[in-house]
Amino acid sequence: MTRVAVRPELLRWARERAGVMTVDDLADRFPRLPEWESETALPTLKQIESFARAVHVPVGYLFLATPPDEPLPIPDFRTHDGRGIRRASPNLIDMLYACQERQGWYREFSLAGRMPEIDFVASANLDQRPEEVAASMGQRLGFDLTARAACRTWEEALRLFIGQAEKLGVLVMVSGIVLSNTHRALDPQEFRGFALADSRAPLVFINGADSKSGQMFTLAHELAHIWLGTSALSDATAATLSGHRREEVWCNAVAAELLVPLAAVRATLRPDEPIDAAMQRLARQFKVSTLVILRRLFDAGSISRDAFGHVWAMERERLRALTEAAGSSGGDFYRTTLSRVGKRFARALVESTLEGQTLYRDAFRMLGVSKTETFNTIGRDVGAML
Structure with a gap:
């Protein structure tokens, strides 16, 4: 049984990077994690590999001298x-x-x-x-x-x-x-x-x-x-x-x-219509969030800056609660799978694979599928296969 030395700060970094703030959150899967982080015990190589999979980090990162810097590859405007x-x-x-x-x-x-x-x-x-x-x-x-x-x-x-x-x-x-x-x-x-x-x-x-x-x-x-x-x-x-x-x-x-x-918003405004009623009506008409409508009502001069900030905060919390309560229904499996990569990309990838220009292994990975049946169904849905 091969045991390995891993720096505690790497374990803590990997855990916190994955959003796991306390060792208790991983206690069921890794009961000796507190000992690893305090260096009173050493994990086995298999345990470290399992830990890396659990926190979604390349296992090699855990053997570095210090936690790596992971700059995002594009500008972060969040x-x-x-x-x-x-x-x-x-x-x-x-x-x-x-x-x-x-x-x-x-x-x-x-x-x-x-x-x-x-x-x-x-x-x-x-x-x-x-x-x-x-x-x-x-x-x-x-x-x-x-x-x-x-x-x-x-x-x-x-x-x-x-x-x-x-x-x-x-x-x-x-x-x-x-x-x-x-x-x-x-x-x-x-x-x-x-x-x-x-x-x-x-x-x-x-x-x-x-x-x-x-x-x-x-x-x-x-x-x-x-x-x-x-x-x-x-x-x-x-x-x-x-x-x-x-x-x-x-x-x-x-x-x-x-x-x-x-211009379209101003053309549809109704005198003395309550803000809540206007938000709901225009959201249905334009098929956008009530928050977008609220912003446009502000731009149109229908609501003051102070009122905008107050109503915005209340509406944002209401929508957040609705989204959390709704959850996810899953939807149609093939339609969902196709939407994850888009029709334009999927068609090009299927055609290239059928022509032998792209390996099936690579196509499956980029499509996020594992079965030939799923690949063929996507191909038919995008018109690349009969």
Whole structure:
């Protein structure tokens, strides 16, 4: 039996990195963890390997002299109460790297197929008025407010929006878990999405654990980053509170105008209508969160700054409670699996695999599937197989 010496600070770092703040949280699986951290006992190699899997850390990290620095590969614009969020969870880090791998693969696929670069990437700048950029984005996307209002549900409206973005060439991926691991849920309180800008493979990832209306705003916000040509990690909301960077404030403004044009809001205002009633009515019409509507009511001059802050805080807590109570229904397995990588990426990957350009092993990993039957079903759903 091989026992290994691991520095206590590495064990504590790995535990806290995974969000496990006390040894008691791992007591059932690793009853001798307190002894390992106090150096009164040494773990076996198998125990350390099991511990590494439990806290989602590469086992080699546990044999370093000091905890490693893990800078995020893209700018981090997340904030909490106006302060930057320092440490990213293993789930977020692993999801970022998985999407970067997919993006890198698709970029090579695009180059091999001599596909043209996408002209709207980096076509905007921060000196442009958000209204101007939102109008340009809406025109390119074919964004039709009437068509969105006709959608029966927020989910249907979100699918329409995703389809419009993918038709333009954006890889849109939506998931509430890391790859296909249902035990590794993504927390919308940690992040709502990110954008990976690239002239051939622009990618937007949306945290699927968020509400459907919240996902609508995240997609619009991350598309604004793509138009800027900047990669970024965000916890996008419609509020432009102090502490947010200029780029985030600008992307919020573009997203709000794209989803809920101020002119359209003013045209539908009703005199003396209570704010709560207006929020609910307009949220149903525009298929966005009541928080986005609240922001636009403020922009339209229908609510004061002081009242906005108070109502915003109350509505945010109400929606958070509703989201937690609703949980996740799981949904259709194949549709969910496909949405995690997006139709554009899935079709390209299946076609490349069938042509022998990509190994099945690599395709399965990037799709997050383990069975040939699932791979074939996805291939048929995206029109790559009969």
